Amino acid sequence: MKSSVITFPGSNCDRDMHVALKKFGFNNKMVWHNDNELPKSDLVVLPGGFSYGDYLRCGSMASKSKIMQSVVNFAKSGGLVMGICNGFQILVETGLVPGVLLRNKYLEFICKNVFVKIDNKNNPYFKNLDKEVFEFHIAHNEGNYFCTSDQLKEIEDNNQVAIYYCNNKGNTEKKFNPNGSIKNIAGIFNKEKNVLGMMPHPERMIDQSLSGEDGSLFFKNLIKNIN
Amino acid sequence: MLVNEKIAIDHGLKADEYKKICDLLKRKPNFTELGIFSAMWNEHCSYKSSRIHLKKLPTKGKKVIQGPGENAGVIDIEDGDAIVFKIESHNHPSFIEPYQGAATGVGGIMRDVFTMGARPIANLNSIHFGSSQHKKTKNLLRGVVHGIGGYGNCMGVPTIAGQTSFDSSYNGNILVNAMTLGLVKKNKIFYSKAAGLNKPVIYVGSKTGRDGIHGASMASASFDEKIEEKKPTVQVGDPFTEKLLLEACLELMAGKSIIAIQDMGAAGLTSSSIEMASKGNLGIEINLNKVPCREAKMTPYEIMLSESQERMLIVLENGKEQEAKKIFDKWNLDFAVIGKTTDTKNIELFFDNEKVANIPVHTLVENSPMYDRKWKKSKLPIKNKIKKESFKKLKIKDVLKKILSNQNVCSKEWIWQQYDHTVMGDTIQKPGGDAGVVRVHGTNKAIAASVDSSAVYCWAHPLTGGKQVVAESWRNLISVGATPIAITNCLNFGSPENEENMGEFVECVQGIGEASKYLNFPVVSGNVSFYNQTKEVGIKPTPSIGGVGLIKDYKKMITMNLKEIDNLVLIIGKTEGHIDQSLFARTILDEKNGPPPEVNLFNEKNNGQSILNLIDKGYIKSAHDISLGGLLTALSKMCIKGNKGIKINKSKNLINEVEYFFAEDQGRYLIEIKPNNFDQVAEILEKNSVHHEKLGVIIEKEMIINDKTKLTIDELKSYYTNWLVNYMGS
Numbered sequence: 015m016k017s018s019v020i021t022f023p024g025s026n027c028d029r030d031m032h033v034a035l036k037k038f039g040f041n042n043k044m045v046w047h048n049d050n051e052l053p054k055s056d057l058v059v060l061p062g063g064f065s066y067g068d069y070l071r072c073g074s075m076a077s078k079s080k081i082m083q084s085v086v087n088f089a090k091s092g093g094l095v096m097g098i099c100n101g102f103q104i105l106v107e108t109g110l111v112p113g114v115l116l117r118n119k120y121l122e123f124i125c126k127n128v129f130v131k132i133d134n135k136n137n138p139y140f141k142n143l144d145k146e147v148f149e150f151h152i153a154h155n156e157g158n159y160f161c162t163s164d165q166l167k168e169i170e171d172n173n174q175v176a177i178y179y180c181n182n183k184g185n186t187e188k189k190f191n192p193n194g195s196i197k198n199i200a201g202i203f204n205k206e207k208n209v210l211g212m213m214p215h216p217e218r219m220i221d222q223s224l225s226g227e228d229g230s231l232f233f234k235n236l237i238k239n240i241n
Numbered sequence: 242m243l244v245n246e247k248i249a250i251d252h253g254l255k256a257d258e259y260k261k262i263c264d265l266l267k268r269k270p271n272f273t274e275l276g277i278f279s280a281m282w283n284e285h286c287s288y289k290s291s292r293i294h295l296k297k298l299p300t301k302g303k304k305v306i307q308g309p310g311e312n313a314g315v316i317d318i319e320d321g322d323a324i325v326f327k328i329e330s331h332n333h334p335s336f337i338e339p340y341q342g343a344a345t346g347v348g349g350i351m352r353d354v355f356t357m358g359a360r361p362i363a364n365l366n367s368i369h370f371g372s373s374q375h376k377k378t379k380n381l382l383r384g385v386v387h388g389i390g391g392y393g394n395c396m397g398v399p400t401i402a403g404q405t406s407f408d409s410s411y412n413g414n415i416l417v418n419a420m421t422l423g424l425v426k427k428n429k430i431f432y433s434k435a436a437g438l439n440k441p442v443i444y445v446g447s448k449t450g451r452d453g454i455h456g457a458s459m460a461s462a463s464f465d466e467k468i469e470e471k472k473p474t475v476q477v478g479d480p481f482t483e484k485l486l487l488e489a490c491l492e493l494m495a496g497k498s499i500i501a502i503q504d505m506g507a508a509g510l511t512s513s514s515i516e517m518a519s520k521g522n523l524g525i526e527i528n529l530n531k532v533p534c535r536e537a538k539m540t541p542y543e544i545m546l547s548e549s550q551e552r553m554l555i556v557l558e559n560g561k562e563q564e565a566k567k568i569f570d571k572w573n574l575d576f577a578v579i580g581k582t583t584d585t586k587n588i589e590l591f592f593d594n595e596k597v598a599n600i601p602v603h604t605l606v607e608n609s610p611m612y613d614r615k616w617k618k619s620k621l622p623i624k625n626k627i628k629k630e631s632f633k634k635l636k637i638k639d640v641l642k643k644i645l646s647n648q649n650v651c652s653k654e655w656i657w658q659q660y661d662h663t664v665m666g667d668t669i670q671k672p673g674g675d676a677g678v679v680r681v682h683g684t685n686k687a688i689a690a691s692v693d694s695s696a697v698y699c700w701a702h703p704l705t706g707g708k709q710v711v712a713e714s715w716r717n718l719i720s721v722g723a724t725p726i727a728i729t730n731c732l733n734f735g736s737p738e739n740e741e742n743m744g745e746f747v748e749c750v751q752g753i754g755e756a757s758k759y760l761n762f763p764v765v766s767g768n769v770s771f772y773n774q775t776k777e778v779g780i781k782p783t784p785s786i787g788g789v790g791l792i793k794d795y796k797k798m799i800t801m802n803l804k805e806i807d808n809l810v811l812i813i814g815k816t817e818g819h820i821d822q823s824l825f826a827r828t829i830l831d832e833k834n835g836p837p838p839e840v841n842l843f844n845e846k847n848n849g850q851s852i853l854n855l856i857d858k859g860y861i862k863s864a865h866d867i868s869l870g871g872l873l874t875a876l877s878k879m880c881i882k883g884n885k886g887i888k889i890n891k892s893k894n895l896i897n898e899v900e901y902f903f904a905e906d907q908g909r910y911l912i913e914i915k916p917n918n919f920d921q922v923a924e925i926l927e928k929n930s931v932h933h934e935k936l937g938v939i940i941e942k943e944m945i946i947n948d949k950t951k952l953t954i955d956e957l958k959s960y961y962t963n964w965l966v967n968y969m970g971s
Contacts, residue, residue: 026484063397064480124658218664
């Protein structure tokens with residue numbers, strides 16, 4: 015399986031993602047933002063970090079990078095594109111997934127483990143996972159997902175919510191929401207479910223010695239699904 | 242502009258220093274030259290009051306690759322790997338402008354580390370604020386934490402440990418000390434010593450602006466009512482540019498074109514160019530019209546003294562300019578050939594085709610003033626005669642509640658949750674433990690680091706305090722299973738011109754030296770920050786010690802959380818009941834006098850090495866050193882983190898229960914072992930003459946002391962975790 019991780023100026027989880035993809039069997043290439051063409055890929059990842067220093071608006075300048083045209087084309091032709099954290103912010107700026115990401119409710123950067131609930135497994139990312147609640151890690155300042163009520167209706171009608179913040183039992187009450195996002199949304203799909211944007215970092219949960227191993231379950235399953 | 246003594250004094254120089262400049266040059270300096278002298282000769286850059294004492298610190302050792310004098314210290318961690326690390330203060334700027342002051346402190350220390358070719362792998366910080374009741378404290382704390390996070394998070398370097406304290410002596414002068422560790426191959430370390438004639442001198446990074454002019458001079462003076470006017474001397478940081486600079490420098494360093502490299506930190510282009518020339522015993526010639534500037538019409542004086550951030554100076558091999566420029570172009574950074582090395586041994590500056598400065602390098606460096614300031618020796622205070630009857634009224638539960646929720650003991654999670662501590666995917670011990678631990682990427686090794694200070698002990702008796710801080714750093718590393726290797730120190734003191742403050746400095750340094758020598762824990766880098774005072778009042782002497790150790794097999798790392806029901810908890814080291822200067826004395830008895838606990842270096846070394854031995858043999862399941870707040874405080878943290886309880890039966894020894902639980906005797910640890918290993922563990926400890934006692938047995942979620950005091954773990958948690966969150970109101 016071939017994957018590509020895009021490095022923008024200011025990306026800082028690109029290496030971590032590369033390490034994770036390689037660990038679970040992807041043949042991964044690092045792709046520079048200023049390149050014109052994507053290498054042949056089964057999965058493209060926009061990693062976390064602070065592309066262009068978060069200047070102007072998180073993800074907005076990166077979404078206009080040279081490589082993004084071919085990433086958008088790849089997504090529109092059905093290719094799998096996953097944006098994590100800053101990558102999610104870039105995805106909303108391209109319009110590949112709906113909504114926006116605002117500053118966290120308490121105006122503070124948050125770095126901690128959270129639980130997320132997978133709502134919909136009818137997609138290439140979560141198909142065949144044998145549990146619903148995962149412990150992932152978040153580290154962001156702008157993860158407060160927001161959209162208009164019309165958009166929300168459309169998102170829900172199309173089953174586009176990928177994951178919700180919850181507690182370890184899968185309870186999605188407001189008090190388990192770390193950043194104020196609407197309806198506890200932590201990740202979202204495009205209509206076709208080949209594009210996934212999410213705030214949590216599965217690549218930081220791939221080792222018992224680190225925060226935990228739920229990221230390993232996610233990646234192992236992902237490569238199986240793509241095969 | 243004509244220069245005279247008054248203008249020199251306005252630059253922070255003393256009249257006799259100005260006279261010395263004129264004598265050395267055999268003429269009056271011009272305005273630009275005076276600016277350069279004032280930048281190089283201020284306390285921050287010249288260490289003029291501290292040099293004579295710092296020389297006495299032990300700086301060598303088998304594992305030391307580079308001691309003080311370079312951008313950072315370097316230690317050997319085997320297999321061709323090395324760790325580059327240093328701690329530095331950014332106190333004055335952080336008090337004036339907390340966000341930018343703290344942010345650029347973090348940026349500056351990371352630059353010191355990657356200048357040497359190392360990729361930063363961990364950040365730490367030691368931050369000290371005024372009384373929680375003081376009107377400025379909340380905003381300063383919030384600003385500093387946002388600043389540290391804003392810079393470190395964007396750089397993608399995890400912040401893995403730190404220390405926060407509150408004390409009214411910092412009301413008018415907070416402390417922000419930032420530490421960075423980087424990883425480098427031993428044969429790819431870069432130094433700042435220029436070599437060879439006519440080699441191109443390259444400027445890379447951000448453009449030079451008018452920010453931070455005379456920042457180092459500001460950091461070398463006391464504060465008064467007019468501090469707000471000094472805001473323009475605070476630099477403005479741009480972590481995005483620094484991230485690009487890091488990647489570009491490491492890319493260039495992978496090749497062989499760099500002869501010397503130096504970041505532009507305090508005193509900017511002035512100190513970086515002069516240090517490179519001085520170390521190489523060369524001259525340097527710079528055409529200031531070639532320096533990339535942010536603003537039009539900057540004068541030579543401003544260009545030389547700007548402390549704009551995210552800039553580097555490089556001496557390249559001839560003919561490598563294009564190759565290097567390509568890399569900096571790729572990362573959208575400025576790149577300019579601004580001069581060359583010469584054999585004149587002078588720094589020569591040109592601007593608009595005129596020579597605007599010409600100073601022999603040695604006059605700025607070797608001839609810089611060095612003072613043997615007057616200092617006052619501190620006497621060891623007499624022990625307090627505490628009435629033990631008063632202890633009888635105290636309930637252990639009430640005391641523990643007060644101590645766990647004390648601002649200097651309670652959980653600092655509100656702070657470290659705002660720092661990305663997991664980026665880079667190698668953080669195996671997060672903040673909140675005895676030390677932060679990161680793996681050496683792709684290996685079985687891990688590096689542990691902690692930062693400590695004990696201003697109260699140093700204030701009560703500087704010599705003992707100095708020793709104690711080093712010992713505590715050593716214990717924190719041992720507690721996570723790391724072999725301590727070396728330290729970096731950030732020495733925060735009041736005015737060196739005040740005999741008492743200077744005495745505190747001299748004796749703390751002596752204590753640090755004695756402990757680091759005895760423990761074979763050398764000082765490889767550091768920085769001195771004097772004039773931490775407002776008007777006449779200095780801060781409590783606050784040396785911060787950053788310790789670094791190696792864990793050869795990261796799977797053997799130890800954490801403090803209690804692991805298993807029925808396991809035993811032992812106390813290592815003797816509890817004598819030293820109450821003076823303890824948190825208990827200060828908060829419960831309201832007693833501020835008396836000597837700090839004695840530091841017995843033989844016991845420290847012996848106890849520490851025995852614990853490492855037990856860890857290596859696999860006997861220890863969890864460990865924690867006993868420090869501020871004493872035994873019961875340390876034990877409570879182990880219970881809280883492990884979510885387990887303990888049943889304690891205090892042996893009927895001579896000391897009172899309160900003294901036993903809250904005394905701050907040094908050299909002690911708590912360890913958890915399996916009950917069926919007790920005999921083997923006791924044998925090893927006895928063979929090494931290490932004092933040990935059985936303290937209790939791990940049970941479900943309750944702390945039971947002598948059957949009469951009972952606390953649930955949830956109660957302990959609420960005491961420990963709530964104070965800071967409530968204080969900050971979120």
